[in-house]
Amino acid sequence: MEILLVIIIGLLYAAGIYMMLRRSLVKLIIGLILLGNGANLLIFLLGKIVKGEPPIIADTEKMLGEIYADPVPQALILTAIVISFGLQAFAIILIKRAYKVVKTDDLDEMNATDEDL
Amino acid sequence: MKTIIFKTASAYLLPLLLLFSVFILLRGHYLPGGGFVGGLMAAIAFVIHSFANGIDKTKNIIKFHPGFLMPVGLLLALTAGSLPLAFGDTFMTGLWMKQSVPVIGSVGTALFFDTGVYLVVIGVTLTIIFTISEGL
Amino acid sequence: MSNPYIVLPVIFQLFVAVVLMFSWNRKNLQKLISVIGSLIALLISLLLLLKVNQEGIQAMQAGGWVAPFGITFVADTFSALLVLLTAIAGLAVSVFSVGSIRNARIKFGYFPILHLLIMGLSGAFLTGDIFNLYVWFEIIIISSFVLLTIGGEKAQIEGAIKYVTMNLLASVIFLTAIAILYGLTGSLNMADLSIQVAAVENRGLVNVTAILFLIGFGIKSAVFPLYFWLPASYHTPPPAISAIFGGLLTKVGVYALLRVFTLIFIPDEFLTWVISIMAMLTILTGGLGALIQNNMRKVFSYLIICHIGFMLAGLGIYSTIAIAGAVFYLVHDIMVKTNLFMVSGLIFKFKGTYSMRLLGGFYKEQPLLSLLMAIPLFSLVGIPPLSGFWGKLLLIKGAIASSNILMIAFIILGSFLTLFIIAKLWAAVFWKDGAELPRKKHIKYFEELKPLKKKAMIGSIAFLSVISLGIGFGAEWIMRLSMTIAENLMDPAPYIQAVLGI
Numbered sequence: 042m043e044i045l046l047v048i049i050i051g052l053l054y055a056a057g058i059y060m061m062l063r064r065s066l067v068k069l070i071i072g073l074i075l076l077g078n079g080a081n082l083l084i085f086l087l088g089k090i091v092k093g094e095p096p097i098i099a100d101t102e103k104m105l106g107e108i109y110a111d112p113v114p115q116a117l118i119l120t121a122i123v124i125s126f127g128l129q130a131f132a133i134i135l136i137k138r139a140y141k142v143v144k145t146d147d148l149d150e151m152n153a154t155d156e157d158l
Numbered sequence: 159m160k161t162i163i164f165k166t167a168s169a170y171l172l173p174l175l176l177l178f179s180v181f182i183l184l185r186g187h188y189l190p191g192g193g194f195v196g197g198l199m200a201a202i203a204f205v206i207h208s209f210a211n212g213i214d215k216t217k218n219i220i221k222f223h224p225g226f227l228m229p230v231g232l233l234l235a236l237t238a239g240s241l242p243l244a245f246g247d248t249f250m251t252g253l254w255m256k257q258s259v260p261v262i263g264s265v266g267t268a269l270f271f272d273t274g275v276y277l278v279v280i281g282v283t284l285t286i287i288f289t290i291s292e293g294l
Numbered sequence: 295m296s297n298p299y300i301v302l303p304v305i306f307q308l309f310v311a312v313v314l315m316f317s318w319n320r321k322n323l324q325k326l327i328s329v330i331g332s333l334i335a336l337l338i339s340l341l342l343l344l345k346v347n348q349e350g351i352q353a354m355q356a357g358g359w360v361a362p363f364g365i366t367f368v369a370d371t372f373s374a375l376l377v378l379l380t381a382i383a384g385l386a387v388s389v390f391s392v393g394s395i396r397n398a399r400i401k402f403g404y405f406p407i408l409h410l411l412i413m414g415l416s417g418a419f420l421t422g423d424i425f426n427l428y429v430w431f432e433i434i435i436i437s438s439f440v441l442l443t444i445g446g447e448k449a450q451i452e453g454a455i456k457y458v459t460m461n462l463l464a465s466v467i468f469l470t471a472i473a474i475l476y477g478l479t480g481s482l483n484m485a486d487l488s489i490q491v492a493a494v495e496n497r498g499l500v501n502v503t504a505i506l507f508l509i510g511f512g513i514k515s516a517v518f519p520l521y522f523w524l525p526a527s528y529h530t531p532p533p534a535i536s537a538i539f540g541g542l543l544t545k546v547g548v549y550a551l552l553r554v555f556t557l558i559f560i561p562d563e564f565l566t567w568v569i570s571i572m573a574m575l576t577i578l579t580g581g582l583g584a585l586i587q588n589n590m591r592k593v594f595s596y597l598i599i600c601h602i603g604f605m606l607a608g609l610g611i612y613s614t615i616a617i618a619g620a621v622f623y624l625v626h627d628i629m630v631k632t633n634l635f636m637v638s639g640l641i642f643k644f645k646g647t648y649s650m651r652l653l654g655g656f657y658k659e660q661p662l663l664s665l666l667m668a669i670p671l672f673s674l675v676g677i678p679p680l681s682g683f684w685g686k687l688l689l690i691k692g693a694i695a696s697s698n699i700l701m702i703a704f705i706i707l708g709s710f711l712t713l714f715i716i717a718k719l720w721a722a723v724f725w726k727d728g729a730e731l732p733r734k735k736h737i738k739y740f741e742e743l744k745p746l747k748k749k750a751m752i753g754s755i756a757f758l759s760v761i762s763l764g765i766g767f768g769a770e771w772i773m774r775l776s777m778t779i780a781e782n783l784m785d786p787a788p789y790i791q792a793v794l795g796i
Contacts (some may be wrong), residue, residue, distance in 0.1 A: 066455070
């Protein structure tokens with residue numbers, strides 16, 4: 042399980058960086074999303090995976106058993122997902138606006154900010 | 159996607175999904191669920207309705223701008239967070255009523271905080287969806 | 295030990311933002327609420343600083359969860375001072391916005407988002423939890439995204455794309471670093487991490503994590519190889535927004551660097567060496583970049599980068615006196631950079647352009663106003679006894695003490711570059727004979743504004759100039775404060791004691 046996750050995380054990071062290096066705006070955003078997902082999985086992996094032992098105290102018990110999954114990484118991932126949800130929604134609206142204003146998807150064409158005003 | 163099946167189904171799906179989203183919100187403290195998921199689900203209910211009937215019809219049934227839900231939700235969450243300060247506890251401490259309310263279960267500040275989150279999420283998501291779908 | 299007062303600056307800003315959102319369509323009411331709210335926030339943060347100064351480091355556990363498990367808020371002198379500076383800059387920008395922001399932008403929620411941004415900044419300064427710091431950073435960047443794009447002009451959108459991309463990348467790197475740190479130690483509380491990281495046996499992995507933090511915060515604070523987004527975006531939004539960005543956004547990255555690299559990762563020789571090199575090149579590239587620019591706001595953008603180098607130099611030298619210098623410079627820079635962007639906005643209102651080639655003769659037209667504008671400009675250069683001088687003095691003292699000759703050379707070179715650039719700017723904008731500029735239709739010129747708006751714009755510049763002068767002339771007090779802060783940073787034991795109670 043761990044080794045599979047490691048490979049997936051590596052692939053996500055690599056694909057994300059590759060996509061970010063493209064010139065298309067849409068690919069740039071997809072790259073950022075992939076990177077974010079890679080980071081989330083990394084938190085999950087490094088929080089040490091425990092199978093089938095949720096950190097929930099049963100009705101008959103007073104405390105958790107010996108082995109249980111760490112709930113903190115899950116809380117972190119949930120927070121990170123919520124945040125990236127907002128950021129990505131913003132980024133998508135932004136590239137839509139940019140496409141309307143600049144009329145191109147090519148990052149190389151976006152050099153209005155370097156003009157000498 | 160203006161097929162008659164989808165249109166008819168969406169009329170029943172909207173109230174059902176909204177009800178389910180409230181259920182998800184209320185069970186959220188000790189079981190999977192909560193304000194964020196519930197809010198997303200409620201927003202999805204409206205999105206399905208807008209797919210079937212067009213965005214203008216959906217705007218008509220909501221009546222007010224969904225962005226208005228943001229300050230309401232934020233205020234609710236803020237009040238729930240700062241209420242413990244009045245009782246001498248630290249910020250965000252959970253205060254709980256001794257007796258539980260029938261149907262809803264035990265009521266505490268966490269529930270109001272979650273309801274605030276629920277409203278903010280509906281407001282934000284619908285604002286985003288409406289903004290994206292404008293001029294498509 | 296638990297003190298609810300600490301989160302008050304954060305809660306209050308959120309409250310102001312909520313009230314502003316409720317009065318979405320009433321523009322004048324929004325202006326009033328924003329200014330009054332900023333005034334009260336200033337008062338709150340002033341009281342917080344006084345309290346911290348009297349009673350030492352304050353800590354608060356959110357929700358009453360005990361320290362390493364819950365989210366901690368800590369106010370030491372450094373945090374409280376920065377919250378106060380944020381409140382001062384926030385007040386100035388809020389007043390300046392009353393005069394300069396167009397109604398169309400207010401309609402899209404300019405004021406609520408400004409207050410959410412200030413809330414995020416205060417939260418980032420006050421938190422004692424590394425993941426919570428990440429959350430505050432995200433709140434800061436999402437509000438800055440909206441502020442940057444409000445209005446939707448072509449240059450703004452293009453600048454925003456560069457800004458958004460680099461900041462999202464920085465967040466992912468920061469998150470990756472947190473993931474590895476959590477995997478290594480199983481803790482997120484910064485005071486607890488300070489103890490745990492020192493005990494980790496795998497030093498290689500600790501150093502890699504440290505470098506990841508350096509890159510993540512480095513992008514946010516615009517240091518040498520990672521600063522390209524800043525001059526591409528800071529000159530595009532309206533001047534009030536540039537002012538709050540230029541004054542505070544990069545500084546929160548510097549704060550995070552100073553905090554993380556004194557509390558959690560104690561830099562070894564290699565790391566201080568890397569930071570020093572980065573600092574030197576930041577000073578050099580920022581200065582050289584500013585030299586060739588013609589747009590006034592781009593000059594200031596590059597000068598931000600140049601002066602971030604000074605603060606990073608303090609961390610690179612890594613001695614109490616040098617860090618005190620960095621802290622002093624941080625205090626000075628927040629006030630002056632905010633003011634400079636407002637100054638450029640005011641000149642634009644008079645002349646309708648930012649181009650130094652076209653501008654001129656401002657001194658002849660507005661001699662008193664020019665003298666007022668001279669205060670932040672010459673404070674930036676650091677002519678004694680103005681505020682920029684003392685920070686550099688401490689930095690050079692620190693560099694001499696650790697016999698880092700190269701660093702001294704670069705700090706002096708950076709000061710000379712700044713002097714040259716400001717002298718050039720002064721000559722071009724204020725003294726040179728200006729040609730009559732064609733009047734543009736879509737700009738509302740200063741003469742056409744209502745008297746209240748005129749007073750708001752000049753008043754906010756005067757307010758910050760007085761504070762800059764205060765920092766310069768009251769340098770002894772600020773210097774003592776910086777020394778206390780630097781001592782606290784170098785010896786984290788009281789901080790850990792305040793948070794964990796051990």
